[in-house]
Amino acid sequence: MAADITLLFKASVKTVKTRNKALGLIDSSIREEPGGAKRARPRARDGFGGRAREVISNISKLKDFLLQHRKEYVNAGGVMCSDVSRMTDSERDQIDQDAQIFMRTCADAIGQLRSDKGKQVVSAQVRDHRAAVLDLIEAYLKGVCKLYSEQRAVRVKRVVDKKRLSRLEPEQISHDKQQSDGEENNDKPVSDGNVDLWEDNRVEDDLSPEEIQMFEQENQRLVGEMNSLLDEVRHIEGKVVEISRLQEIFSEKVLQQETEIDSIHQLVVGATENVKEGNEDIREPLHGVPESSAAGHMTGSSVLGVGVVLQGFHGSSPQRSAAELLGAPAGVCVCVCAAAVSAAVSAQDRGA
Amino acid sequence: MAASIREKQTAALKRMLNFNAPPLKNTTAEPVWKVLIYDRFGQDIISPLLSVKELRDMGITLHLLLHSDRDPIPDVPAIYFVMPTEENIDRICQDLRNQLYESYYLNFISAISRSKLEDIASAALAANAVNLVTKVFDQYLNFITLEDDMFILCNQNKEHISYHAINKPDIMDTDMEAIMDTIVDSLFCFFVTLGAVPIIRCPRGNAAEMVAVKLDKKLRENLRDARNSLFTGDTMGTGQFSFQRPLFVLADRNVDLATPLHHTWTYQALIHDVLDFHLNRVSVDESQGSEASPAGARPKKKNKKSYDLTGADKFWQKHKGSPFPEVAEAVQEELDTYRAQEDEVKRLKSIMGLEGEDDGAISMLSDNTAKLTSAVSSLPELLEKKRLIDLHTNVATAVLDHIKSRKLDVYFEYEEKLMSKSTLDKSLLDIISDPDAGTAEDKMRLFLIYYITSQQPPSEADLEQYKKALVDATCDLSSLNYIKQWKAFTKMAATPANYGSSGVKPMGLFSRVMNTGSQFVMEGVKNLVLKQHNLPVTRILDNLMEMKSNPETDDYRYFDPKMLRGSESSIPRNKNPFQEAIVFVVGGGNYIEYQNLVDYTKARQGKRVLYGCSELFNAAQFMKQLSQLGQK
Numbered sequence: 006m007a008a009d010i011t012l013l014f015k016a017s018v019k020t021v022k023t024r025n026k027a028l029g030l031i032d033s034s035i036r037e038e039p040g041g042a043k044r045a046r047p048r049a050r051d052g053f054g055g056r057a058r059e060v061i062s063n064i065s066k067l068k069d070f071l072l073q074h075r076k077e078y079v080n081a082g083g084v085m086c087s088d089v090s091r092m093t094d095s096e097r098d099q100i101d102q103d104a105q106i107f108m109r110t111c112a113d114a115i116g117q118l119r120s121d122k123g124k125q126v127v128s129a130q131v132r133d134h135r136a137a138v139l140d141l142i143e144a145y146l147k148g149v150c151k152l153y154s155e156q157r158a159v160r161v162k163r164v165v166d167k168k169r170l171s172r173l174e175p176e177q178i179s180h181d182k183q184q185s186d187g188e189e190n191n192d193k194p195v196s197d198g199n200v201d202l203w204e205d206n207r208v209e210d211d212l213s214p215e216e217i218q219m220f221e222q223e224n225q226r227l228v229g230e231m232n233s234l235l236d237e238v239r240h241i242e243g244k245v246v247e248i249s250r251l252q253e254i255f256s257e258k259v260l261q262q263e264t265e266i267d268s269i270h271q272l273v274v275g276a277t278e279n280v281k282e283g284n285e286d287i288r289e290p291l292h293g294v295p296e297s298s299a300a301g302h303m304t305g306s307s308v309l310g311v312g313v314v315l316q317g318f319h320g321s322s323p324q325r326s327a328a329e330l331l332g333a334p335a336g337v338c339v340c341v342c343a344a345a346v347s348a349a350v351s352a353q354d355r356g357a
Numbered sequence: 358m359a360a361s362i363r364e365k366q367t368a369a370l371k372r373m374l375n376f377n378a379p380p381l382k383n384t385t386a387e388p389v390w391k392v393l394i395y396d397r398f399g400q401d402i403i404s405p406l407l408s409v410k411e412l413r414d415m416g417i418t419l420h421l422l423l424h425s426d427r428d429p430i431p432d433v434p435a436i437y438f439v440m441p442t443e444e445n446i447d448r449i450c451q452d453l454r455n456q457l458y459e460s461y462y463l464n465f466i467s468a469i470s471r472s473k474l475e476d477i478a479s480a481a482l483a484a485n486a487v488n489l490v491t492k493v494f495d496q497y498l499n500f501i502t503l504e505d506d507m508f509i510l511c512n513q514n515k516e517h518i519s520y521h522a523i524n525k526p527d528i529m530d531t532d533m534e535a536i537m538d539t540i541v542d543s544l545f546c547f548f549v550t551l552g553a554v555p556i557i558r559c560p561r562g563n564a565a566e567m568v569a570v571k572l573d574k575k576l577r578e579n580l581r582d583a584r585n586s587l588f589t590g591d592t593m594g595t596g597q598f599s600f601q602r603p604l605f606v607l608a609d610r611n612v613d614l615a616t617p618l619h620h621t622w623t624y625q626a627l628i629h630d631v632l633d634f635h636l637n638r639v640s641v642d643e644s645q646g647s648e649a650s651p652a653g654a655r656p657k658k659k660n661k662k663s664y665d666l667t668g669a670d671k672f673w674q675k676h677k678g679s680p681f682p683e684v685a686e687a688v689q690e691e692l693d694t695y696r697a698q699e700d701e702v703k704r705l706k707s708i709m710g711l712e713g714e715d716d717g718a719i720s721m722l723s724d725n726t727a728k729l730t731s732a733v734s735s736l737p738e739l740l741e742k743k744r745l746i747d748l749h750t751n752v753a754t755a756v757l758d759h760i761k762s763r764k765l766d767v768y769f770e771y772e773e774k775l776m777s778k779s780t781l782d783k784s785l786l787d788i789i790s791d792p793d794a795g796t797a798e799d800k801m802r803l804f805l806i807y808y809i810t811s812q813q814p815p816s817e818a819d820l821e822q823y824k825k826a827l828v829d830a831t832c833d834l835s836s837l838n839y840i841k842q843w844k845a846f847t848k849m850a851a852t853p854a855n856y857g858s859s860g861v862k863p864m865g866l867f868s869r870v871m872n873t874g875s876q877f878v879m880e881g882v883k884n885l886v887l888k889q890h891n892l893p894v895t896r897i898l899d900n901l902m903e904m905k906s907n908p909e910t911d912d913y914r915y916f917d918p919k920m921l922r923g924s925e926s927s928i929p930r931n932k933n934p935f936q937e938a939i940v941f942v943v944g945g946g947n948y949i950e951y952q953n954l955v956d957y958t959k960a961r962q963g964k965r966v967l968y969g970c971s972e973l974f975n976a977a978q979f980m981k982q983l984s985q986l987g988q989k
Contacts, residue, residue: 025479
């Protein structure tokens with residue numbers, strides 16, 4: 006985005022130089038001294054700037070030191086790992102103390118610079134500048150101190166947590182061991198310090214091999230138990246799923262039957278009515294002339310036969326959609342029955 | 358263009374302040390102190406983007422104006438951020454001769470010419486300080502970014518490129534050339550910082566066209582020069598690769614004169630209209646307490662307090678485009694949440710106090726510690742929130758006072774109706790003759806809008822009547838002359854500006870605000886709801902961006918600096934709708950247009966629009982310019 010024209014500038018400088026030479030304007034005193042940029046200006050190296058820079062380099066050293074040892078300090082290894090580089094608590098305390106002394110020294114140095122600055126006679130701008138510089142250094146120191154205090158906070162928290170968990174246990178050692186067994190499984194770090202508080206009835210941190218083995222066995226047992234429980238639960242779950250599926254099918258079937266029953270009901274009602282009508286129709290001719298009775302008897306018996314066949318046909322496939330099957334032949338069937346009945350009646354009549 | 362223009366410019370500034378090296382992410386890095394020296398242009402560019410605290414964090418111990426008296430501060434590097442003008446160059450040479458600082462990093466806001474560079478070179482030689490001049494850069498940052506998507510050209514000499522300067526009848530060609538050059542230079546810097554070469558569209562026959570021609574030429578020259586091209590190389594960055602180039606729409610102020618005069622109802626535009634709002638800084642007259650002054654009746658002192666409305670202020674970012682009643686409610690809500698949080702913290706304090714003695718506290722210690730640490734860390738946030746709430750309360754109260762005293766809601770409603778050509782319920786004459794409603798300026802604005810938006814100009818008799826009423830209300834009529842001329846001129850050209858159909862619904866006099874008994878008692882002020890409508894500039898943008906065919910924009914010229922041959926045709930090669938657009942109004946713009954564009958963008962997913970103008974004026978300033986033009 007921005008164009009670096011430094012090279013262009015240097016080129017311009019050369020141009021100007023050659024031009025000056027060409028015009029003979031060069032003054033003998035103006036010569037480019039090698040490294041002459043840093044002329045002997047009244048810059049006391051051990052003045053303000055120098056001292057400030059010293060403080061900064063010290064703080065940086067502290068920062069590097071803290072970062073370097075941070076990993077070991079905040080050691081998160083469990084009891085099982087026997088890391089050689091594991092820090093003892095005393096080492097940690099040492100680091101804490103050193104860091105604190107260092108920080109205090111730096112803060113003092115800054116304070117001293119500040120008071121010195123007040124004594125010197127300098128212009129207002131330089132004074133403002135120096136004040137701002139000191140603010141910057143302080144902010145930097147604060148940042149580094151924050152690093153340190155974070156580390157420390159993590160460490161303290163671990164200790165407190167450990168203490169808290171230990172406190173939950175009753176007096177008996179066996180129970181203690183079981184509890185801490187459960188906790189060790191969560192990889193709690195071992196802190197060797199704070200021995201004085203733990204003198205009475207606390208867990209021995211160095212577990213003997215037998216105890217370790219015992220805990221291992223307990224572990225295995227518990228794992229086995231959990232697994233079997235899990236299996237049972239799964240089994241039951243499968244069964245329940247099965248049951249629900251079957252129940253669904255059952256309810257489907259019931260619904261189907263309901264529809265069928267409904268349709269049959271309809272049919273029966275229709276049939277009844279038709280029969281009634283048929284009866285009425287029959288009664289009329291009965292009171293009239295029964296001449297076509299022979300023809301009626303023939304058609305009646307053949308129709309009866311057809312009706313029976315249809316009924317049987319219909320009866321064998323109950324699953325088919327009852328409505329569509331019954332619909333068309335039903336009407337035929339019913340009329341056929343009616344006709345058959347009338348024929349039977351007329352036959353009876355003749356016979357009688 | 359994933360990063361907004363504000364982020365880009367801030368990043369460029371920060372890089373510059375880090376000795377032109379990319380800034381490290383390491384938070385606890387060693388501090389390196391430096392001194393920043395700027396001129397007024399540089400100050401205007403930096404002040405909306407970086408606060409003094411941020412400068413301090415970057416290691417700037419002192420920030421000084423170039424032309425002030427500066428004392429030598431040895432063994433400190435100095436960063437200069439100035440425009441390459443004659444006086445500035447002279448002063449820099451003087452600094453070099455006086456050996457004020459240890460090393461010099463020169464950054465020029467726009468490109469410096471070769472001859473001036475040689476001037477500095479000779480001064481450096483004379484002072485034997487060539488090695489001290491460590492770096493020289495052309496920053497190409499000659500524009501001011503006010504919002505994520507809004508920029509203006511410059512603030513310092515804005516009379517030179519104001520509407521008045523461009524449109525005055527006795528302008529000379531040389532003046533015009535100079536103005537165009539200034540504008541094009543800034544726009545060029547803008548595109549360099551943005552890192553994209555746009556496709557330019559502009560109307561024919563006005564200042565916008567001149568700007569477009571020059572800009573196209575400048576971009577083309579720069580692209581041809583492959584060695585020094587500013588648009589290639591890793592400055593483009595991988596994140597900026599977008600398949601489409603942005604659309605650059607140049608509009609001229611003359612296409613729409615009613616919008617700058619319009620009374621408005623959204624928060625940011627109201628503040629700009631009514632209070633003193635400049636480069637994101639608002640000054641409010643604060644009376645010393647709204648309670649009755651104690652017996653003895655000391656007169657209330659009025660202090661002027663100024664506040665910065667920045668990008669970090671979440672409330673502002675959320676509500677700067679909301680209608681004013683919403684803002685009032687939102688401030689009330691914020692206040693309530695803040696009070697609740699404050700109570701929570703206080704409660705925690707008392708709990709901690711009680712728990713301290715308990716012996717079994719260790720087990721609960723960690724919970725409470727966690728609560729306490731969270732409370733402690735949230736305290737600065739709470740304080741900051743309180744400060745912002747106070748700020749907005751003051752600002753909003755000031756705005757509300759103005760609204761009530763000048764009856765701005767009435768004006769707004771009426772003007773909306775005028776602009777949308779819906780039926781008017783009150784006659785214009787009534788409002789003008791009404792002594793309570795608004796200042797003389799408000800009435801003049803209303804009348805001008807009426808004149809501009811009416812299809813036919815009012816008859817002579819009517820005009821005389823209006824004029825008389827206006828003069829009675831102590832208005833200044835010279836701006837009317839200019840508007841008459843303008844109207845005659847534009848009538849020949851195109852259709853009169855159609856402001857789209859809008860509607861303003863009054864939402865009832867008693868809003869929720871009243872019921873909650875807040876201090877923003879809006880009785881007597883109508884709670885108006887804005888309906889979405891498109892201002893002329895937004896409509897033009899819509900047509901061009903979506904490739905719609907419209908008689909208004911069909912004969913806009915088309916420029917593509919990347920094409921080998923410049924063509925005179927106005928047929929766009931690209932048929933797809935654009936995803937990104939930059940709208941620039943030559944002659945000045947204001948927040949109402951900006952807000953309209955923001956609303957337009959919000960309604961459409963995936964489109965980004967940036968708004969820029971050569972200067973930013975509110976209605977009062979624009980009226981002044983119109984009067985000046987009318988008096989000629």
